[in-house]
């Protein structure tokens with residue numbers, strides 16, 4: 001009989017684990033709280049234009065992710081940095097033009113959007129294998145099995161793999177009493193990458209910045225956005241800029257943030273900049289399925305890939321996955337794949 005693996009969370013880690021374990025002959029069931037897959041990958045559609053409000057880039061040293069993209073026949077294209085970039089030192093200073101040095105690490109984007117990767121990974125799942133709107137509330141032991149309670153249903157499996165970011169997991173899901181205080185403490189002090197960021201995208205009719213010999217990239221120390229980049233699609237048919245909103249606007253309303261971003265677009269690009277056809281944003285600090293609100297201040301990547309996450313729990317029935325548990329590239333998409341490979345290899349070796 002096939003061994004059954006319950007996977008908690010359908011972000012990149014969860015769907016990759018499901019995809020690989022299914023290929024390896026396991027029965028899988030992925031339980032996701034939202035009514036969509038992807039977690040911190042969020043390719044948003046507005047005015048026929050896709051904008052990455054979550055993960056956007058990968059790099060040539062992301063070997064496992066690149067291998068996966070090749071296997072799924074997913075093509076990549078380089079982030080456009082041709083032309084001058086802009087810099088604003090303060091609100092009152094003149095906007096300066098500069099050339100980004102050629103020796104900068106090139107970042108790549110996924111043709112069709114990062115969500116294209118998820119689409120390919122989830123293609124073979126049946127509705128029984130990938131369950132949306134199933135928020136996990138408790139994990140419990142049950143003899144040789146493990147039980148997972150969502151707010152609506154109970155699931156039983158031979159193994160459970162959580163891909164919920166560790167800090168969120170230990171604060172929102174009831175765990176078996178066998179889980180050590182040490183793990184709870186480390187998880188509570190594990191940084192969830194980009195949980196504080198607010199990303200926005202603005203869609204335009206034309207890539208007007210190219211006519212001004214600008215790359216679309218801009219940086220600001222004090223403005224409403226701190227960074228902005230060209231976000232034109234691979235076919236160069238849809239035009240957008242995508243950026244990061246200044247943390248000082250975290251408590252502002254979305255309408256206020258848009259107003260401030262618009263003013264800065266005018267300062268950077270003139271009338272063309274403020275004449276966008278659509279604005280969209282995602283404030284990740286407001287997302288309770290990523291960000292756990294508390295008073296702990298953590299350094300970026302704190303405790304990512306901690307050795308305790310590499311252990312197995314409940315006598316080999318419970319594993320901690322998810323990008324933040326990866327020894328390599330914790331917090332990034334590459335980390336999700338690296339950690340997924342480790343868990344899959346382990347289960348394949350021990351369940352023969």
Ligand SMILES: Cc1cc2nc3c(=O)[nH]c(=O)nc-3n(C[C@H](O)[C@H](O)[C@H](O)COP(=O)(O)OP(=O)(O)OC[C@H]3O[C@@H](n4cnc5c(N)ncnc54)[C@H](O)[C@@H]3O)c2cc1C
Pocket residue numbers: 008009010011012013014031032033034037038039040041053054055056057058134135136137163164165168172173193194195197199284289290321322323324331332333334335336
């Ligand atoms: C704004 C932003 C920009 C980023 N940019 C990049 C980039 O350019 N390059 C890069 O490599 N990485 C980037 N990242 C990081 C990248 O998105 C993550 O590394 C990756 O998506 C993590 O996947 P994951 O599946 O491990 O976690 P997540 O995507 O967080 O998935 C966890 C899943 O668990 C679900 N969940 C939570 N609680 C429960 C519950 N109780 N029950 C059931 N399900 C639950 C969530 O809804 C979510 O779907 C970025 C992230 C953000 C937010």
